[in-house]
Amino acid sequence: MNDLGKQYFRPIQPADGSQDPGRVAGHQAPSPAGQAQTAQAPAQTAAQRPSAQSSENASQPIGVVLEIAGSSSQIALDLERLNECAADADPSIALAGQVGSQIKIRVPGGWLLASVRNQRQDKRGGTASIVANIDFLGEGEEERLTGRIHGFRRGVTRYPIPGALIYPASNADLRQIYASDGRSAIQVGTVYPTTDIRAGIYVDAMLGKHFALLGSTGTGKSTSAALILHRICEAAPQGHIVMVDPHGEYSAAFRSTGVIYDVSNLQMPYWLMNFEEHCEVFLKTTGNA
Known part of the structure; x- marks a missing residue:
């Protein structure tokens, strides 16, 4: 039997387009014109990095569901992933997993939105795992191309099962949820x-x-x-x-x-x-x- 209180998540590959150090070391020195072009490339990459990082964090799980009970649930959060999300340019993703923040859980055909009520350190999982209680807010359909929430409605008709993945809710998700x-x-x-x-x-x-x-x-x-x-x-x-x-x-x-x-x-x-x-x-x- 697996211990659901101790979860491990696959490490995320860098999203900044970094290359293998061995390949960079064997590259010949560029010409002065090439140096100017190379100097401009990191600046462009840095300008594009916030949106790429937000997209990467929004598409990567931050935890799993441990227990389902009526209108609430218990989840396990990965502390390393929460620290990665904390540096995100999207304020909703940056606060993912904190008390009062909103998260989304994948269910068949859509997303389930929940709010984090409290959290504590999981003694069984060590310092890298956090156990939190959440309250369900409602559910919505999933856009096939972007994966965002649309058609949000209050109430829950499809509950997740233990082991379901948890993702941070982005600003784009909240804009759809609270749209008039x-x-x-x-x-x-x-x-x-x-x-x-x-x-x-x-x-x-x-x-x-x-x-x-x-x-x-x-x-x-x-x-x-x-x-x-x-x-x-x-x-x-x-x-x-x-x-x-x-x-x-x-x-x-x-x-x-x-x-x-x-x-x-x-x-x-x-x-x-x-x-x-x-x-x-x-x-x-x-x-x-």
Whole structure:
């Protein structure tokens, strides 16, 4: 039985077009004109190297699947491959395998996208192996020519099996995954770790049902809520939003775009009070009027 906790990956050949040292040593000295041409060649190769390196890293696996369990899974990552990806010009590939990054798993006919939740060193595999837990995000089809993801959708219908290869998700993959489908949407930021892929929210789908912003203290729940409401007001300036703010957190955020009511300026009509509220106004605690 193979130990899936200890994985070895085939070394990658250099992508910079380097030659065999023995062949270079036996080459005759070029002429001065040839030296000028030779001096220009490395510069051209260096200019082309970032895209070639990104393509090479995106097409090479960084780990394998160890265990499948419902909406999550456990994987093994190769530390040497992660270090190679860290020097990539593509920011998504450079963060491959880190907590919060997105990876893709090959399944029959497409790709499965997942997010890295946590990671730890694999004691059985030594220092060169990392075990991580991931959460599945969705799946998409594979372009036959480029191998990229298209037609992304939430949910999982085809689960991988233990031993399936894991690849880094590139900027091109994330651009396809987070592309708008034409519905009305608001932009609330950019998709981490990119700087040019918009992060949008479909307004009708969000407001058509109950939703919540969850997180621990200090993670930005109030800031996110204010940002979403500002974007909705900008998209629909004739709309009306009523916010109940018992702690006064949002008064500064909407002072110039909204009307703020508090105990100093809120006036309610007499007929709006019910019987119990009338009693609280006219009766004392002793029961006498």
